[in-house]
Amino acid sequence: MGVKVAGSASNSTMSANDPAFCDTCLATSDGDGERWFDAVLRAIGDAVLTFDGEGRVTYLNAAAAAITGWPVEQARGRHVTEVLRVEDPVRGTILSDPVSWVAEFEGAELRVESRRGGSVEVQGLCRRIGEESGASVRHVCVFRDVSARIAAESRAATALRDLGSANARLESKRSLLQTMFQSVPCGILAVDRESRIHALNPYVETLFGVTSAEALGKLIGDALGCARLPNAPCADCPVGQADRCGLRCLVAEAFRRGTAVRADRKFEVFSEGRRRTLRLSVGASLGRLGVEELCFLLIDDRTEVHSLRRALRTEVSFSGIVGRDAKMQELFETIREAADSTAPVIVQGESGTGKELVATAIHAQGARAAGRFVAVNCGALPDTLLESELFGYVKGAFTGAVRDRKGRFELADGGTLFLDEVGELSPATQVKLLRVVQSGTFERLGSERTISVDVRIISATNRDLQREVVEGRFRRDLFYRICVVPITVPPLRERSGDIPLLVDHVLARMAGARGRDVLEISPEAMSLLSEHSWPGNVRELENVLQFAFVKSRGERVGPEHLPAALAKARASIRLQPSKAKRLTEESVMEALSETHGNRLQAAKRLGVSRATLYRFLDDLADARARGSTPPS
Helix, strand or coil, X not given: CEEECCCCCCCCEEECCXXXXXXXXXXXXXXXXXXXXXXXXXXXXXEEEEEECCCEXXXXXXXXXXXXXXXXXXXXXXXXXXXXXXXXXXXXXXXXXXXXXXHHCCCCEEEEECCCCCEEEEEEEEEEECCCCCCCCEEEEEEEECHHHHHXXXXXXXXXXXXXXHHHHHHHHHHHHHHHHHHCCCEEEEECCCCEEEEECHHHHHHHCCCHHHHCCCEHHHHHCHHHCCCCCCCCCCHHHHHCCHHHHHHHHHHHHCCCEEEEEEEEEXXXXXXXXXXXXXXXXXXXXXXXXXXXXXXXXXXXHHHHHHHHHHCCEECCEECCXXXXXXXXXXXXXXXXXXXXXXXXXXXCCCHHHXXXXXXXXXXXXXXXXXXEECCCCCHHHHHHHHHEECCCCCCCCCCCEECHHHHCCCCEEEEECXXXXXXXXXXXXXXXXXXXXXXXXXXXXXXXXXXXXXXXXXXXXHHHHHCCCCCHHHHHHHCCEEEECCCHXXXXXXXXXXXXXXXXHHHHHHCCCCCEECHHHHHHHHHCCCCCHHHHHHHHHHHHHHHCCCCEECHHHCCHHHHHHHHHHHCCHHHXXXXXXXXXXXXXXXXXXXXXHHHHHHCCCHHHHHHHHXXXXXXXXXXCCCCC
């Protein structure tokens, strides 16, 4: 701190740490000078203490009193080593020789013990003023409390050490993440809001035959090839098409929500000499990396899984649905495809074919499997009850509504709602259903509060809805809303080759439920079952087998254990002379030629069951082997 010295020729500014300042102050001996001297020393922020040649304290200002802990009046006249207890920086003991301070105080950082306890870190200087000896000798010590600075420096050093440790830990984690990023067995790309690539791992480079240098900064479609990714945005895409781009929409949704978007896209590429089936999904936003906000895309190689699925296409059971026939294998694959989406599905088929089983399988195989599967039969209730069943009601909405009740749509929120016999809906109910399908909103009966739900709708009907639309009994707009993915369940008569498989499956299930041994079925009984037309489909077959299970007391089911109507139906078919006459070698060969060898279609043309045609062909082969006349 600098002050101006009065009376100085130059009127210059001197520091309290400047020896010339001390000489000037002490040289002033009159009363005014002493008062001026005291006022100056009180005003400066540094601590000032003076002592004479005998070591007696002659002066200390308020700052010195605060550091030493000695009041000004009590300190005067005391020996300076009692007032200013300075620690020897080498030995750690209190310095007893004030003269040694002259050297020790020269800009050094020393510790001063306070009378009140504790110590203070100080920095300053000490000067001798006057003769070499005698009472006129005086010493001036000027020092400053630097405890806060030293503490701050210590904290800064500690913070720097901690920062270094944190940086080392971060570098270790970064190295670990980089190793994982480089070695994880799937493709990872980090992209910005415009779908420009900011990072990709070696898996992507190998899969698409590109390098990081070639791909970084480019749109996904430009870097990896439009044909290789589903709707990948690229610089050449028209603006309208880019706006509708599925991948870009998924990326935008991930940024908006900050979480992963549960939507997978499957596509194929030709890589490393083989065709690969890949799955692309959009992960959560990574937040900001530098100035860019990024999210990541995951590319998973599903080639082996896809191969296994193809190998399992001949499976005999799928989510409780049994069938080895080609139509059933096609149905299983359609169920898988429908399960991968959230589009509305309509299951069509005759009564008893298992439409609800198909709906259950779609739900169980899809992303909503954790949600509820809620079924309602639209043809079993009158309009008023059906409306309250679907949408719910509030207390007092009608007579008997004594409490609030959720409808099926609310119960199915986050899951699947199965509308069985949807073709039986009245026009009024169709209108209300259309609104929910379009907007996902509705009101309970008796309430004005709008409720929003997230429900996947699967419908089922045994009617020809397209004909119903043409004839005005079913709304066209509702039809197109619920019939996005149509699935047809084949009737049992069109897959009669599955009857033995179904028989074994149903009998085993019944035996397990009742704790009995699995029943065998005789060839005669199986022949009866195979030749029946099954207008009631699988449900009728289950009823017949349940009847046989009850009737049979042994381990074998024979024709006598089957319902009499089944045997009579077969007898009436056998007694039709027209059919027997048509089964000649010429007619059979002609039917097979017209159907390109399809025995089921040939049997339909001939008006007989496939089992009857098979027996005729077996007899024909035997007759040719014996050289006898073919059967007629």
